[in-house]
Amino acid sequence: MNWNVPSFRESFNEFVWRAPAQPRPQVEKRIAHFLRLVIVLARDLAHGQLTLRAMGLVYTTLLSIVPLLAISFSVLKAFGVYNQIRPMLLKFLDPLGDKGVEITARIMQFIENINGGVLGSVGLALLLYTSVSLVQKVEESSNYIWHVDRGRSFGERFSRYLSALLVGPLLVFSAIGISAAVAGLDVVHEVLRLEPIGWVAYHAGRLLPYLLVIGAFTFVYTFIPNTKVRIGPALAGGLVGGIVWQTAAWGFARFAASATNYSAIYSSFAILILFMLWLYLNWLILLFGSSVAFYTQHPEYLVQVPGEVRLSNRMREHLALVVLVMIGSRHVHGEPPWTTAGIARELHLPMRAIDEALQPLEARGILTTSGGEPAGWLPLRDLHEVSAKEVLDTVRAGGEDQNINLDLLPEAAPVRELLRRFDDAAATTLQGVSVNDLVAQLPDRKPVDEA
Template identity: 40%
Template structure:
């Protein structure tokens, strides 16, 4: 079977060895698509995304009735509470004929929930159940996007309430549009005329993919607590929309032919199918969010571990680069640097930039600002911050992790050597501040601009 190994090596050479930055056009995007597919398979095998999807299934079961109760109350206020059943029928249609039983039970539960008479404790519990579901979805997307700082409490309250208010209105608008188009006499007349009939039939088949793609795009654009570009969100939304509609058709066929499941679980079979469909739905949402992330961060589409291991010398170099750029921008009164902008400018892994930024914030060099991404600002006068202090902060670790060798003679010898090395570094860094580095950067920039002007 040597040819299998040779084929695998050839495949890896084609897919993983070329650098994406050097490629353009169709070949680049073909490689990106293949690498994303392989990365999703690896993510599925690792199990983190699948565990989060399982957690969302549990949260959905707990929060479904409270969520629909609030939505039902809002829809009832607009006089369109009958729109709830068609939405449930559309979402649960892959479960087959048995979905009607679940829909009837859910609607009965929702109609029996009297939001106005729950009292303060009941109302808080109801809202908490709903918010926990939205918060868990946000946490899953933030994990995929490597967002370390969730939304603030104020933003959570306002934005979650906006979702709860806007959601029923969007459902109402979609239901109204669908009913209007279906009952329109002009549409019915055009359907009887070819080729308009075939075109409308084809459009009706494609329309669900488009609508689901738009819905997922909006989710991937706004749920992560970071700045998501439109094109990556659109790519992830298209992937999730096509996958969800295709999965719903496939699951409907599976539910129709699941004789073994019905034989084993009897009357509980429909509940088992519901759990499986919820799991599939959440997996599609998380995988689509992952696609959007990979499209925006194509540097992560590598075969090895990401981010690559960073040496001590390179960490110090990055820290000095970051502090110099931040000080220069602050001194000139420009727009403050964000960690994502620093990663793009320095062509460094965002994880490395964020780790070093966290150390510098903890060490008192910078303060963090901003909700969407981390913005870095000097904590005190840049003329008072010495480079030696920056290097000291980046080198520092947990004191409890310091090795305590049994051979004290060897320890003393090494400590003496390290002390001499640090003294040599201090002689270089001691009198240089961040302001000095910013002035040097400014002077070198003017020198380069002058040379370019002379050559022109």
């Protein structure tokens, strides 16, 4: 059988990347969506940004792991459960085998050597900053994956993450202690002897490590990005990340057990290299799961061409008017405001494209955002006073500043005269047309009362 490779590639691309709005059977839609997800995730890994950020997080972890655990150690020591840190470290480093035990002993020794009286106030402040900086780096990587340009303020980061670092370990070990206490009750033992309760409890215990990892990943994907993450996509990312992590732990344990060449070549440095490899794999899996959560919540980013969407001038002008009419329609009818994510889902476009159309309107003072989370878009001026010509001029001039603008551009007189006539013709055609007029012309909508 002769395969026509170019023809097969074209047919495959047509099947996978066909526009979502085009009609097709539901089964085909689901298969095409799954293939798009797999292709885009593989492309993100091959592109290098996820791997690069994972390597950066490894470096930050090496600097902050001892201060981070020292804070948890001090909190747990106050409640008499500080001896639980060692078992958790051993569990995390279990894939390293005997080398994991040695690394745990070294880290615990570093933690015990930290003395607040010796460090002083400046040292303690640096200790807290180093601990918070790790979570800050994780947030920056998550914001990159979620295409979020605005990070949290330093004060919000410090209070939010420091509270998590102080209260989080206490809650975790409290839950472990309560579970152990309940499991030790005689009545619980009697109930577990009953079938099929005992069988269910046994297999639930086998699944518990997976569920805990999935729950931890889901919490990170919900808590860290500076945007609203729905529980469904976060759970999808946590499920994929948790399963991949458990599988990677199993594979890395066998790799570490057979990596005798590392010890022969690098001697005592072999422990550090294996430790860094395991950290890198953990961070890469965490970021990969975050990508799964992002694409699950925002399927409009599953596109054939990698990179950010670059709108044409015509598309930017058209999109600005469409979005402004959508926002104005909800505003004049007393409905909840549109969010950027909601507009992106409605128009099947990436959020970055929507932001590209909205930012000039916000800078011009035509639109503003509400104070909620997530923020909604609201008109800042009366829609009767906002003309369609002003909207188009604002979008066309978006990106110009004192360093780059038309006044600084040397142009021939014929070109200047042609563009002036073009602007005059547009002004004549759009004269008297306001955004409110466009809102009133929408189907199934009553005209806005001029009064």
